[in-house]
Amino acid sequence: PKSFRIVVLPGDGIGPEVVAQAVRILETISAASPDFDLKLESHDFGGCAIDSVGDPLPPSTLKACEEADAILMGSVGGPKWGVDAKVRPEPGLLKLRKALGLYANIRPANFASESLLDASPLKPEVANGVDLIVVRELIGGLYFGARQELGAASGAEAQTAWDTMIYSVPEVERITRVAATIALSANPPPGNPLHRQGQRPGMLASEFPQLKLDHHLVDSAAMLIVQNPRKLNGVILTENLFGDILSDQSSVIPGSLGLLPSASLAGAPSIPAADAKPTRGLYEPIHGSAPDIAGKGIANPIGTILSAAMLLRYSLGLEKPAKAIENAVRKVLDEGVRTADLRGKATTVEVGDRILAVLKGLL
Numbered sequence: 001p002k003s004f005r006i007v008v009l010p011g012d013g014i015g016p017e018v019v020a021q022a023v024r025i026l027e028t029i030s031a032a033s034p035d036f037d038l039k040l041e042s043h044d045f046g047g048c049a050i051d052s053v054g055d056p057l058p059p060s061t062l063k064a065c066e067e068a069d070a071i072l073m074g075s076v077g078g079p080k081w082g083v084d085a086k087v088r089p090e091p092g093l094l095k096l097r098k099a100l101g102l103y104a105n106i107r108p109a110n111f112a113s114e115s116l117l118d119a120s121p122l123k124p125e126v127a128n129g130v131d132l133i134v135v136r137e138l139i140g141g142l143y144f145g146a147r148q149e150l151g152a153a154s155g156a157e158a159q160t161a162w163d164t165m166i167y168s169v170p171e172v173e174r175i176t177r178v179a180a181t182i183a184l185s186a187n188p189p190p191g192n193p194l195h196r197q198g199q200r201p202g203m204l205a206s207e208f209p210q211l212k213l214d215h216h217l218v219d220s221a222a223m224l225i226v227q228n229p230r231k232l233n234g235v236i237l238t239e240n241l242f243g244d245i246l247s248d249q250s251s252v253i254p255g256s257l258g259l260l261p262s263a264s265l266a267g268a269p270s271i272p273a274a275d276a277k278p279t280r281g282l283y284e285p286i287h288g289s290a291p292d293i294a295g296k297g298i299a300n301p302i303g304t305i306l307s308a309a310m311l312l313r314y315s316l317g318l319e320k321p322a323k324a325i326e327n328a329v330r331k332v333l334d335e336g337v338r339t340a341d342l343r344g345k346a347t348t349v350e351v352g353d354r355i356l357a358v359l360k361g362l363l
C-alpha cells in the first residue's frame with residue numbers, strides 16, 4: 001500500500017485535546033483502508049517546545065515538517081508565554097508557514113447545517129444559507145513587512161513603532177488564482193472573489209471569465225458579515241491581517257469558532273479530479289489554544305477533525321475518506337451530540353467517540 005507521512009503538532013492549551021480526537025480518526029481510516037497507510041508522528045511545537053528546548057520551532061520539528069506529506073496542527077500560545085515573554089510561540093507558527101511557502105490559507109465558513117441554526121449568534125433567518133469561504137494570503141502583508149519596535153531607534157524615533165503592509169503583484173496574483181480555483185470548484189458555482197485593492201486590471205477577467213467579481217472595503221464587509229452574510233456567499237479573497245479577522249468573525253455564523261477547519265497550502269488546492277496533484281499543506285482549526293477552557297475536556301474537536309478531512313483531500317488526494325469524515329460530523333451535529341460552545345453538554349472525547357462510531361459505519 002501507498003504510505004503517507006503525517007507530522008502531528010499538538011501544540012499548547014486545547015491543542016493536544018482536540019488533536020487527539022483527529023488522530024484517532026486518521027488512525028481508524030488508515031486501519032480500514034488496504035490501499036494506503038497513514039504514518040503519524042508527533043513533534044514539539046509552540047510553547048511546549050519553548051519549555052523543552054527554548055525554541056517554538058525546533059530545527060528537528062521544521063525538518064520533519066519539510067519532509068512530511070502533510071502536517072496536522074492544534075494550536076500554539078498561552079498566558080505562560082504572553083506578551084512579556086522573551087520567546088513567544090506565535091512567531092514559530094509564522095516561521096513555519098513562511099519556511100514551507102504556505103501562502104494560501106483556505107478557511108471555509110460554509111459548514112451550514114440547519115440543526116445548528118440555534119447555536120448561531122445571528123438570527124436564524126440571517127444565518128440560514130450562508131455559504132462562504134475565506135481565502136487568506138498567509139505569508140505576506142503586515143505580518144512579514146519591515147517593522148520597528150518601540151525603543152529600537154534613538155532620538156525622536158525612539159518614541160515610534162511601525163509595521164509595513166507590503167505586497168508585490170506576483171504575490172497578489174498567485175493567491176488570486178487560488179481563490180478563483182476554489183470559487184470555480186465551490187458548490188454552487190460561481191463564487192464571488194473579493195479583494196480590497198483588487199488585482200492588476202483584467203487579470204481575473206482574462207484568466208477566469210466565468211467568475212463574477214465584487215469589490216468590498218473591509219470595514220463594510222465586516223458589517224455585512226453580521227448584517228446580511230449571504231450577500232458575501234462565495235469566496236472572500238483577502239490579505240493576511242484582514243483574513244485573520246474576517247475568518248474568526250465569519251466562523252461564528254455556523255455556530256462556533258471551534259467548528260471550522262483550515263488548510264494552508266503552497267499552491268492551488270488539488271480539487272478532486274482524476275488529474276489532481278496533491279498540494280503540500282498544513283492543516284489546523286482556525287481557533288487558538290483557548291486557555292480559558294484548556295484542561296477541562298470540553299473543547300470542540302470538530303474544527304480539527306474537519307481539518308484532518310481537508311488534509312486527506314488536498315494533500316493526499318483521498319476524497320472518499322475526507323467526505324466520510326464530513327458526513328459523520330454532520331450526522332453527529334444533527335443528533336445533538338455537541339460541546340458547550342454549541343450549547344451542548346458533550347465532552348471533547350464524547351464528540352470524538354460518536355464521530356468515530358458513525359464514521360466506522362461509513363468506511
Ligand code: NAD
Pocket residue numbers: 014018074075076077078079090093257258259284286287288289290291292293298299300301303339341
Ligand atoms: P482562541 O481562539 O484561543 O479563543 C477565543 C474564544 O473561543 C475563547 O473563549 C475560547 O474558549 C473559544 N474557543 C476557541 N476554540 C474553541 C474550541 N475548539 N471549542 C470551544 N471553544 C473554543 O483565541 P485567544 O483566546 O485570543 O487566543 C489564545 C492563544 O491562542 C493566544 O496565545 C493566541 O496567540 C493563540 N492563537 C493561536 C492560533 C494558532 O495556533 N493557529 C490561532 C489563534 C490564536
Ligand code: IPM
Pocket residue numbers: 077090093094244286
Ligand atoms: C491564526 C492565528 C495566528 C495568525 C497567530 C497565532 C499568529 O490567529 O492562525 O489565525 O494571526 O495567523
Ligand code: MN
Pocket residue numbers: 244245248286
Ligand atoms: Mn486567527
